Amino acid sequence: MNDGAGAFKQSPGAGAATCHGDEGDSCHRVGHSPGKRRLSELTEQLRAKSRKITGPRQKILDVLRMNRHPVTIKELFAQMPRGDCDLVTVYRSLHLLESMGMVKRFDFGDGTARFELIDGPDGGHHHHLICTRCESIVELEDCFAKEMELSVAKRNGFASVTHRLEFFGICPKCQ
Amino acid sequence: MNDGAGAFKQSPGAGAATCHGDEGDSCHRVGHSPGKRRLSELTEQLRAKSRKITGPRQKILDVLRMNRHPVTIKELFAQMPRGDCDLVTVYRSLHLLESMGMVKRFDFGDGTARFELIDGPDGGHHHHLICTRCESIVELEDCFAKEMELSVAKRNGFASVTHRLEFFGICPKCQ
DNA sequence: CACTTAATGCAAATCACTTGCAAAGGTGGA
DNA sequence: TCCACCTTTGCAAGTGATTTGCATTAAGTG
Ligand SMILES: [Mn+2]
Ligand SMILES: [Mn+2]
Ligand SMILES: [Zn+2]
Ligand SMILES: [Zn+2]
Numbered sequence: 355m356n357d358g359a360g361a362f363k364q365s366p367g368a369g370a371a372t373c374h375g376d377e378g379d380s381c382h383r384v385g386h387s388p389g390k391r392r393l394s395e396l397t398e399q400l401r402a403k404s405r406k407i408t409g410p411r412q413k414i415l416d417v418l419r420m421n422r423h424p425v426t427i428k429e430l431f432a433q434m435p436r437g438d439c440d441l442v443t444v445y446r447s448l449h450l451l452e453s454m455g456m457v458k459r460f461d462f463g464d465g466t467a468r469f470e471l472i473d474g475p476d477g478g479h480h481h482h483l484i485c486t487r488c489e490s491i492v493e494l495e496d497c498f499a500k501e502m503e504l505s506v507a508k509r510n511g512f513a514s515v516t517h518r519l520e521f522f523g524i525c526p527k528c529q
Numbered sequence: 530m531n532d533g534a535g536a537f538k539q540s541p542g543a544g545a546a547t548c549h550g551d552e553g554d555s556c557h558r559v560g561h562s563p564g565k566r567r568l569s570e571l572t573e574q575l576r577a578k579s580r581k582i583t584g585p586r587q588k589i590l591d592v593l594r595m596n597r598h599p600v601t602i603k604e605l606f607a608q609m610p611r612g613d614c615d616l617v618t619v620y621r622s623l624h625l626l627e628s629m630g631m632v633k634r635f636d637f638g639d640g641t642a643r644f645e646l647i648d649g650p651d652g653g654h655h656h657h658l659i660c661t662r663c664e665s666i667v668e669l670e671d672c673f674a675k676e677m678e679l680s681v682a683k684r685n686g687f688a689s690v691t692h693r694l695e696f697f698g699i700c701p702k703c704q
Numbered sequence: 705c706a707c708t709t710a711a712t713g714c715a716a717a718t719c720a721c722t723t724g725c726a727a728a729g730g731t732g733g734a
Numbered sequence: 735t736c737c738a739c740c741t742t743t744g745c746a747a748g749t750g751a752t753t754t755g756c757a758t759t760a761a762g763t764g
Pocket of ligand 3: 497
């Protein structure tokens with residue numbers, strides 16, 4: 355309600371299904387330009403793990419390919435030709451892709467998961483800057499937290515330490 | 530499922546209602562030792578904003594006072610003498626306390642909010658290290674991200690930038 | 705082309721959380 | 735101390751995201 359680092363709330367139905375890429379915002383990530391990886395390259399990864407290459411999965415991968423920012427399941431679903439497959443299938447496919455390390459799940463603090471095709475090495479590890487007013491997203495190339503990760507792990511005797519980090523603020527247009 | 534920085538999943542009913550503090554883990558945060566702030570001091574904050582000091586609210590504050598780590602609504606509810614108040618009241622009270630800046634909400638990536646009494650200045654800003662096996666939590670005193678926050682804000686023209694950051698790993702006992 | 709088994713669609717179930725509404729109870733003022 | 739007023743609470747029902755059961759369909763294989 356007055357939350358400073360407040361949860362990112364999505365206005366119902368806003369900014370969803372229509373525009374795939376973006377209308378000229380600044381993207382600081384180098385990899386993952388829309389449509390960069392060929393669809394065949396992606397389906398090949400499925401085949402390599404003896405998963406079936408179905409119509410729905412191809413469509414889902416294709417939509418993911420076209421988005422430079424993480425998308426919600428609903429957004430993804432809305433970008434597929436209506437009737438192409440069931441919403442449940444999208445959920446199940448993204449689970450599969452996530453478990454195969456092909457997509458990465460992000461959590462912006464509203465109750466909705468977002469997914470991005472993993473592009474670079476490092477499992478696609480990166481972070482975002484999200485406008486809490488208009489929901490626009492900036493991809494942040496650098497990971498600032500790797501060193502802390504190490505020190506935190508060492509100091510507390512933890513192993514396999516990873517982190518989740520997202521930034522929130524008001525974008526230039528919304529100020 | 531095989532998620533490296535995977536979502537922290539809580540095993541149903543595990544580690545919940547029974548132990549308030551902790552069984553001798555390392556706590557790196559200085560402030561917020563259990564029971565530090567007097568209950569009267571807390572209810573006074575309610576009175577100061579002309580909110581009613583009700584039975585449920587006192588109980589809720591008292592439970593929060595006794596926990597050194599963020600607690601879920603369910604855990605909080607379970608720590609109150611059964612029949613003390615309705616679950617919904619806990620939800621509503623925490624909203625109130627959050628809006629008054631008395632508690633801070635944390636998101637560990639499972640679908641459940643966690644709350645901690647705000648203790649120090651800086652709105653209680655800090656981070657956690659969470660064991661993805663046993664769910665034990667280490668409070669991290671330092672915030673490493675303030676500088677990144679500034680650089681990220683400046684570089685992208687964003688204002689009022691904040692961040693959410695949590696670390697996940699395997700604790701010494703679970704390795 | 706037939707077979708085997710994974711994948712899909714549809715409906716129903718969970719889960720965390722929210723909301724509507726009438727009843728109960730703090731509080732400031734008489 | 736007593737009261738009226740307005741907040742807060744309890745209970746039931748509603749949401750929205752995500753999951754699950756199950757019978758049906760369709761890749762992949764030889
Ligand atoms: Mn991204
Ligand atoms: Mn904490
Ligand atoms: Zn990082
Ligand atoms: Zn921080």
